[in-house]
Every structure is written in structure tokens, then in C-alpha cells.
Amino acid sequence: MPIDNLKDMFFAECEELLEQLSEGLEAMEAGEADAETVNAVFRAVHSIKGTAGAFGFAHLVGFTHHFETVLDLIRSEQLTAELDTMRLMLRSSDVLSDLVEYARSRPDEQPANMEATKAALVAICDEAGAATAEPPSIAKQSATDAAEAAMFEPVAFEPSALDTLAGLELPQGKARYEVTFTPEDKFFSSGHDFERLLSELGKLGDFTCLADTSKFPHLENFDPAMCYLTWVFEIETEATAAEVLDAFMFLEDFCSIRELSMPPMASGLPPLDLDTGKNEGLALAAPSVVPEVSGATNSNAGQTSTPKVSPSTVAVASPNQGKPEKSSGAVAAKGPMLRVDPERVDRLINTVGELIINQAVISQRIVASGLDNNSDLMGDLDDFQHLAREIQESVMAIRAQPVKPLFQRMQRIVRETVEALGKDVVLATEGENTEVDKTLVERLADPLTHMIRNAIDHGIETTENRASSGKSPHGTIRLSAAHRSGHVQIEIADDGAGVNRSKVFEKAVERGLIEADAKLSDAEIDNLLFLPGFSTASEVTNLSGRGVGMDVVRTAISQLGGRVAINSTPGQGTVFTISMPLTLAVMDGMVVEIANETMVVPLSSIVETIRPEVNDIHNIGPNGKLLSIRDAFVPVVGLATMLGLANEDCDPVDGVLVLVRSDADELVALSVDDIADQRQVVIKSLEGNYGAIPGISAATILGDGRVALIIDTESILNKIGRKGNDSSGSKETANEPADALG
Amino acid sequence: MNRPTHWDENKTLEFVSFIAGEQSFCIEITQIREIRRWTPVTALPHADKAVLGVINLRGAVIPIVDLTEQLSLGASKPTERHVVIVVTLGDQTVGLLVDAVSEILAIDVESICDAPAISRGTSGDCILGLVSVDDEMSRILALETILPQALDDAA
Numbered sequence: 001m002p003i004d005n006l007k008d009m010f011f012a013e014c015e016e017l018l019e020q021l022s023e024g025l026e027a028m029e030a031g032e033a034d035a036e037t038v039n040a041v042f043r044a045v046h047s048i049k050g051t052a053g054a055f056g057f058a059h060l061v062g063f064t065h066h067f068e069t070v071l072d073l074i075r076s077e078q079l080t081a082e083l084d085t086m087r088l089m090l091r092s093s094d095v096l097s098d099l100v101e102y103a104r105s106r107p108d109e110q111p112a113n114m115e116a117t118k119a120a121l122v123a124i125c126d127e128a129g130a131a132t133a134e135p136p137s138i139a140k141q142s143a144t145d146a147a148e149a150a151m152f153e154p155v156a157f158e159p160s161a162l163d164t165l166a167g168l169e170l171p172q173g174k175a176r177y178e179v180t181f182t183p184e185d186k187f188f189s190s191g192h193d194f195e196r197l198l199s200e201l202g203k204l205g206d207f208t209c210l211a212d213t214s215k216f217p218h219l220e221n222f223d224p225a226m227c228y229l230t231w232v233f234e235i236e237t238e239a240t241a242a243e244v245l246d247a248f249m250f251l252e253d254f255c256s257i258r259e260l261s262m263p264p265m266a267s268g269l270p271p272l273d274l275d276t277g278k279n280e281g282l283a284l285a286a287p288s289v290v291p292e293v294s295g296a297t298n299s300n301a302g303q304t305s306t307p308k309v310s311p312s313t314v315a316v317a318s319p320n321q322g323k324p325e326k327s328s329g330a331v332a333a334k335g336p337m338l339r340v341d342p343e344r345v346d347r348l349i350n351t352v353g354e355l356i357i358n359q360a361v362i363s364q365r366i367v368a369s370g371l372d373n374n375s376d377l378m379g380d381l382d383d384f385q386h387l388a389r390e391i392q393e394s395v396m397a398i399r400a401q402p403v404k405p406l407f408q409r410m411q412r413i414v415r416e417t418v419e420a421l422g423k424d425v426v427l428a429t430e431g432e433n434t435e436v437d438k439t440l441v442e443r444l445a446d447p448l449t450h451m452i453r454n455a456i457d458h459g460i461e462t463t464e465n466r467a468s469s470g471k472s473p474h475g476t477i478r479l480s481a482a483h484r485s486g487h488v489q490i491e492i493a494d495d496g497a498g499v500n501r502s503k504v505f506e507k508a509v510e511r512g513l514i515e516a517d518a519k520l521s522d523a524e525i526d527n528l529l530f531l532p533g534f535s536t537a538s539e540v541t542n543l544s545g546r547g548v549g550m551d552v553v554r555t556a557i558s559q560l561g562g563r564v565a566i567n568s569t570p571g572q573g574t575v576f577t578i579s580m581p582l583t584l585a586v587m588d589g590m591v592v593e594i595a596n597e598t599m600v601v602p603l604s605s606i607v608e609t610i611r612p613e614v615n616d617i618h619n620i621g622p623n624g625k626l627l628s629i630r631d632a633f634v635p636v637v638g639l640a641t642m643l644g645l646a647n648e649d650c651d652p653v654d655g656v657l658v659l660v661r662s663d664a665d666e667l668v669a670l671s672v673d674d675i676a677d678q679r680q681v682v683i684k685s686l687e688g689n690y691g692a693i694p695g696i697s698a699a700t701i702l703g704d705g706r707v708a709l710i711i712d713t714e715s716i717l718n719k720i721g722r723k724g725n726d727s728s729g730s731k732e733t734a735n736e737p738a739d740a741l742g
Numbered sequence: 743m744n745r746p747t748h749w750d751e752n753k754t755l756e757f758v759s760f761i762a763g764e765q766s767f768c769i770e771i772t773q774i775r776e777i778r779r780w781t782p783v784t785a786l787p788h789a790d791k792a793v794l795g796v797i798n799l800r801g802a803v804i805p806i807v808d809l810t811e812q813l814s815l816g817a818s819k820p821t822e823r824h825v826v827i828v829v830t831l832g833d834q835t836v837g838l839l840v841d842a843v844s845e846i847l848a849i850d851v852e853s854i855c856d857a858p859a860i861s862r863g864t865s866g867d868c869i870l871g872l873v874s875v876d877d878e879m880s881r882i883l884a885l886e887t888i889l890p891q892a893l894d895d896a897a
Contacts, residue, residue, distance in 0.1 A: 350801070353801065354800070354801040357801060597784065597785060598784075643787035643788070644787045644788050645785065645787060684801070684802070684803045685803075686796070686803055688833055688834065688835075689802070689803065689804045689805055689834050689835050689836060690786070690793075690796065690803075690804075690805040690836075690890055691890065693786055693787060693788060693789075694787075694788060695787055695788075696786075696787060699784075699796060699803045701798045701801065701803070705798055706782070706784060706797075706798060707783075707784040707795075707796045707797060707798050707803050708784065709784065709786070709787075
């Protein structure tokens with residue numbers, strides 16, 4: 001089995017474990033943790049360490065070792081998890097996730113703060129008077145194991161003198177692996193030989209072998225040609241994990257291997273439990289006959305062949321350990337998750353998109369053929385439509401992911417920012433299980449990071465200032481997600497001082513963004529924050545004022561089809577609201593006619609549609625027109641000329657005006673010839689085969705099979721210029737199909 | 743113009759020849775995805791004159807380029823009799839509007855002549871080589887020079 005595949009599995013597993021870890025740590029920090037949570041946290045770190053060792057990720061093993069040591073002290077209540085300790089634990093989990101990332105992408109480097117954090121971990125250990133060993137470089141496995149064995153001794157079991165193989169001392173340069181070998185049913189009939197396997201393994205080093213006979217059927221059902229056994233080998237060898245797997249030539253796919261990070265029987269525990277719970281299940285499930293088979297070629301191993309690891313021992317040991325067993329049950333209850341290559345899902349989504357279009361084409365054809373509305377075919381067509389829609393929704397649901405990992409990342413951002421700025425801020429999250437398209441979750445990370453940093457840096461006051469204004473000394477940022485009428489709404493609310501409007505105004509004048517005598521409403525001033533090149537921090541901190549302003553956040557979000565709004569109350573804080581579509585693949589649109597072309601306007605930006613009277617339209621300048629509506633004047637934009645489709649726009653009075661609202665809360669009336677329909681459209685990118693077109697965000701395919709372009713209202717509004725400032729930097733049309741040409 | 747790397751001297755390659763603006767051109771068959779009848783297009787705003795618009799090719803949106811206009815041979819007036827050759831280059835799929843498709847040619851690479859320097863000009867740059875077919879000359883198109891270039895200048 002290619003080692004790369006194993007590594008991929010390891011990293012996928014690590015992601016899950018890291019998630020468990022940070023979840024558990026947060027519960028511990030909040031003081032909601034029971035012993036079970038602490039155990040889960042410990043096991044997560046322990047599992048990462050175990051597998052990392054098998055792959056030779058030295059940094060990872062070294063760090064997890066210390067992390068685990070401290071967690072074990074907390075677990076065994078030799079160390080109370082006070083605030084400082086918890087902070088260190090959280091920081092360690094950040095470092096750990098960095099380390100995993102490094103191990104994946106650049107194994108030769110290490111995160112900058114690793115050594116410092118490690119030192120802190122060691123220090124806390126020493127304080128608690130526990131024995132810590134040197135970080136176990138892979139070669140020095142023995143020292144680690146010995147140390148660990150010592151560490152584990154307080155657990156209620158006595159080391160057994162009989163465990164010669166699993167003795168505390170491992171010779172230098174040797175490592176111990178556990179290989180679980182579950183051959184397929186046809187193991188014998190396909191010509192494999194178990195004896196050959198044993199002798200191959202014997203060449204590598206001493207080993208023990210435990211057979212799991214739980215799958216063995218009653219004699220009447222017994223098929224001698226079938227293999228019912230699962231073997232668990234424990235081998236002590238100088239060989240690497242890959243070399244051990246080589247012994248299982250052609251059978252690698254049925255093996256799983258891990259490096260044992262502690263001597264299996266040193267503490268008298270059965271060799272197969274302690275961390276994942278997986279093996280424990282196996283041991284518990286084993287019926288009364290669990291024969292231990294000694295390595296055929298090794299006399300030393302022969303001595304270890306004792307009935308010690310019999311089911312009775314297991315049965316006694318596990319309840320004593322209690323908690324892990326319970327949790328393994330909980331994990332199992334969660335049910336197996338399916339890991340699927342995202343590309344396959346995307347392909348499925350694309351095909352379903354085709355299906356929807358095709359269905360629209362068919363129904364249009366059938367309607368055109370003049371069939372009676374009550375005919376059977378029309379009824380069937382309706383069913384078909386429903387089914388197609390249902391399939392589409394279920395397929396979209398596959399891509400949907402809870403925002404939880406995103407929010408957890410934000411916890412980390414808050415920790416780091418708080419540490420750097422010396423403020424006291426906590427992040428409260430709500431609606432973590434709200435599901436959003438995976439792409440959106442990924443692409444929201446940067447804008448959210450930026451906004452959270454901003455909120456801590458600029459929003460929340462210093463502790464002294466808070467105290468003097470009678471607020472609780474620690475600031476709170478509330479990050480929440482919720483579904484609202486087909487959209488996802490994400491709110492970032494701080495309880496800081498609110499936008500300092502006079503300062504913002506001053507700054508905007510200073511930067512030449514507005515005239516000094518401009519009269520702006522409070523909301524308009526707040527929105528100045530989104531202008532390109534605006535940054536209120538008087539001194540540029542290295543956290544949030546990097547010259548990238550909120551305009552970048554707004555651009556990023558509007559590229560995802562979302563909008564961001566600000567609402568600030570002086571003295572009470574600021575709320576940023578991001579509203580996003582649930583998916584990037586379909587959207588609701590209004591189908592309009594412009595100069596004989598059919599186009600789609602995103603429904604999300606439409607406020608209303610109007611058929612204006614002659615009196616409502618006023619000329620301004622040679623070509624300009626204004627629409628008066630409810631005492632306001634709104635500029636009219638002729639889409640036909642704007643998009644270069646015609647030389648002259650139709651008279652707004654003959655057509656329809658579509659009122660759209662920009663991100664910056666400005667209204668514009670787009671003049672179109674007519675409105676044809678309102679429907680869900682499948683978004684097709686133009687950029688792969690052609691390139692970006694100003695004013696057009698994408699294309700879609702209509703019921704008649706023809707292509708319709710989707711209007712990018714935001715870039716249209718940018719084009720007509722807002723408030724006289726140059727916003728050319730905010731919209732990029734920098735797509736380069738030239739790349740595709742090589 | 744440099745020849746593609748896979749043009750080995752002793753290989754025989756297959757080309758599809760077609761007529762555009764009364765001249766004969768050909769494209770290597772491996773670059774052609776399909777040949778279809780002309781269907782009305784959806785015009786693109788701010789597009790180059792040679793880009794007629796986009797069509798729906800089984801769910802993919804692909805641009806259609808008027809080959810004669812692109813080669814400065816005058817604009818075509820597309821009718822039902824015109825043909826669209828769908829070509830792929832890298833990740834890009836584009837349809838080329840031509841007058842008619844003629845035949846499939848098997849051509850020895852060694853018989854391909856380089857385009858003489860005299861033809862270098864606006865449309866000469868798009869020619870990868872020349873082959874003679876039954877006393878006629880056919881021009882091998884360099885696809886990368888005629889595909890739409892994102893219209894950066896228009897943006």
C-alpha cells in the first residue's frame with residue numbers, strides 16, 4: 001500500500017482529532033468539562049502522537065509527547081487546570097495544528113513558536129513534579145517509552161514480570177509497531193500462506209501475535225475455505241513501518257499499522273486498548289478463546305506466550321479504566337462517516353445542474369407543443385420537476401458543512417490577537433452547526449479573520465477604558481451564524497465603543513475620500529470604513545492595519561455573492577452582518593429582456609421593480625435620467641448602452657425599472673425592456689473558456705437551451721462611479737485565460 | 743513559429759481541413775472536440791468583433807469566434823449552412839465559425855513546410871505551417887493565436 005495513501009489517511013484523521021481536541025479544550029476552559037472530556041482530549045493528542053511516530057514526523061512526536069504529558073497530569077488530577085494552564089493548553093493545540101500542517105506541506109520546517117510552547121509545557125511539568133523525558137526523537141524511542149511507562153505507573157496496575165517482550169526497556173534504535181491484519185475471506189483460496197507471513201515477520205524482529213476469533217462461526221456454518229480470523233501483531237524491530245508492511249507483500253491493503261508509543265503490557269493493561277478504543281472493542285468482543293500465538297521463529301517470544309492476556313483480564317481491566325470504554329461507545333454511535341473526494345461531489349453537482357436545465361428544456365418543449373394542461377404527461381412532468389429539484393437539494397446538502405471549524409479557527413485568531421494586544425476579549429459563538437457550502441466556509445475564513453482582528457484591535461477598548469465607562473473589564477465578541485430565508489447570516493458583534501464617527505469623518509477628509517463640508521448621515525459615515533484605502537488605526541499595528549482595509553473584506557464577500565453591512569451604536573459596540581447565499585452553484589434571479597437579449601439580474605440585489613409614469617422620470621444633463629420615487633431621486637442606468645448591446649436605451653417609460661441596492665446602500669434603477677420570469681438559475685462560469693466581462697458575473701442556461709448572462713450589479717454600480725471617488729481598485733477583472741494558453 | 747513538440751519528423755498526423763473566407767485551413771484532429779451546426783449565439787457585452795457570443799454546449803458555456811474576422815479576412819454572416827468547429831486547448835474550449843468542413847487529411851510531418859517569412863503579418867502569424875493537398879495549399883492554424891484573450895484591453 002502506497003505510504004502516501006496512509007499519510008493522507010493520517011492527515012484526514014488528524015483533522016478530526018484536532019477538532020475534537022479544540023472542542024474539548026474549549027469545554028475545559030469554560031469549566032464544563034467532566035473527566036470524560038479530559039480523557040477525550042488526552043486521547044486525541046495521544047493518537048496523533050502514535051501515528052505521527054509511525055511516519056517519522058519527529059517534530060510532531062516531540063511536541064505531542066510533552067503536550068500529552070501535561071494533559072495526563074491534568075487527567076490524573078496531579079495538576080489543576082487553572083486559567084494559565086488552560087491558556088497554555090489552547091496555545092499548544094494551535095501549535096499542534098500548525099505542526100500537522102507543516103508535516104503535511106513542509107516537513108523540514110517547524111512553526112516558530114513551537115520551542116517556546118514546548119518549553120512552557122516542560123516547565124509546567126517540572127512544577128508539578130512529574131518526570132519528563134527528552135522529546136522522543138524517533139531514534140530514541142526507548143527513552144520515551146521508559147518515561148511514559150513511568151508516567152503511567154500511577155494508573156492502578158502493577159507491571160507484570162511476565163511481560164518480557166514488552167519490558168520497559170526497548171533496545172536503542174528499535175521501535176514497536178502494532179499491525180492489525182484482517183485478511184479477506186478468500187485469504188486461503190487465493191493462495192496466501194500465513195506461515196510465510198510469520199517467518200517474514202520473524203526476520204524483522206521479535207513479535208507476538210494475537211488472533212481474534214470473534215468472527216468464527218458455529219461449526220455448522222463453518223467453511224474451511226474461508227478465513228475468519230483477524231490477527232494483531234506486535235513487533236519490536238529496527239525496521240521502519242514501511243519495511244514491516246513489506247512483509248505483508250500483496251496483503252498490505254488488509255493491514256493497518258501504528259507505532260506503539262508505550263510498551264504494550266508495561267502497566268498490566270491489555271496491549272490493545274488505551275487510545276483509540278477501536279482495538280479495545282475488538283478485545284472486548286472476543287469470545288472466551290483468545291489464543292496468543294507466539295512468533296514461530298523466536299524462542300524469546302515463545303516465553304511471552306502466556307495466558308495472561310485472556311478475556312478475563314480484558315474484562316477486568318476495561319471496566320476499571322471505565323471512561324475510555326464509554327467514549328468508544330459514543331464514537332461508535334456517531335456512525336461511520338464517508339470520506340469522498342470533493343471532485344466527485346462537484347462532478348455530481350454539475351451533472352445535476354445539467355439535469356435541471358434539461359428538465360426545463362423538456363418542459364418548455366412540452367408546453368410549446370400545446371398539450372392540454374390536464375393531460376397525464378403534464379402531471380408526470382410536474383413529478384419529474386419535483387424529483388429533479390429534490391435531487392439537486394440533496395446533492396447540495398452533500399457539500400454543506402457546519403461553520404464550526406471556521407468558528408474554531410476564529411477562536412484561535414482571538415487568542416493570538418488578544419495575546420499580541422494585551423486586551424481581555426472572549427469570543428462567544430452561536431449557531432456553529434449552521435451548514436453552508438464548503439467553498440463558502442473556506443473562502444469566508446480570510447474576511448472573517450480580518451473582521452475579528454479589527455473588532456479586537458479597533459472595536460474593543462482597553463481594559464482601563466472599559467472600566468472607566470462602567471463596562472465589564474473583558475470585552476466580548478459574539479460570532480453567530482443562522483439561516484435566514486435561503487441565506488446564511490453571519491454576525492460579528494463586539495461590545496466595544498462603536499465607530500468613532502468624528503474620527504472616521506476626519507480621516508476620510510484627510511484621505512481625500514470625501515469633501516470636508518460633506519453632510520453625511522451616521523450610517524453613511526459608518527460605511528466609509530468600506531472605502532478602499534481607509535484605515536482608522538492611527539498607528540498601523542501589525543495585526544489589523546496592514547493597509548488592507550474593510551474594502552477588501554467587502555470585495556471578498558461580494559465575490560461570493562454576499563453582502564456585508566455595518567450597524568454601530570456609540571458606546572455599545574458594532575455589529576457587522578454578512579449575508580451569504582447558501583451555495584455558489586445556483587441562485588435566484590429575475591429574467592429580463594434587454595435589447596433583444598435575455599439576461600438575469602440576481603434577486604438578492606433587487607429591491608423592487610417599477611413601471612414608471614412619465615412624471616416619475618426627470619432628465620438631468622444631456623443623457624442622464626433620474627427616477628423620483630417616494631421623495632427620493634434615483635439615477636437611471638440604461639443597461640443596453642452600458643453593456644454595449646445597443647446604441648440607444650429604450651425609454652424607461654416603455655420598459656421596466658429594476659431598483660437594485662448596492663453594498664454601500666445606494667439605490668440605482670436599471671432600465672430594462674421587460675421582465676420575463678423569476679427563477680432559480682444554475683451558475684456557469686464564463687472565465688474558463690472566455691474570460692471576465694465587465695458588468696457580467698457569470699452565465700446561465702435558460703429553459704430553451706440558450707445562454708443568458710447574469711448581470712453583476714455591483715460592478716455596474718462601480719462603473720457609474722460612486723460618490724465621485726475612484727473605486728477602480730475594488731473590482732478586479734484580472735482573469736487570465738492566457739494562462740490556459742500556456 | 744515553433745512547431746509543437748509532438749511533431750516528430752517521421753510521424754503521420756491527422757488533420758481536419760475546412761474552408762473559411764475561401765481559403766483552406768486545417769487543425770490537428772486531436773484538438774477538435776466536435777463539429778456542429780451553427781446555432782444562434784448570446785452576444786457578449788464589450789466583446790471583440792471576432793467574438794460572436796456564447797452558446798450552450800451541453801451545459802458548458804463556450805464562446806464562438808468568427809474565424810475569418812479573427813484572421814482579418816472579413817466578417818462572416820453566419821447562416822444555417824455554417825459550421826462550428828469546437829476545439830480545446832488546455833482547459834479552454836472554444837467554437838470556431840467556418841464556412842464548411844472539407845475532409846480529414848493524413849499528413850507526414852516531414853511534408854509540412856514552414857510558413858514563409860513573407861506571409862508574416864496579421865493573419866500570417868496564425869499559421870503554423872503549410873501543406874499541399876491535391877495541388878491546393880492548406881494552412882495549419884496555430885490555435886493559441888486565435889483563441890479569445892480575455893479582452894483585457896476592453897475591461
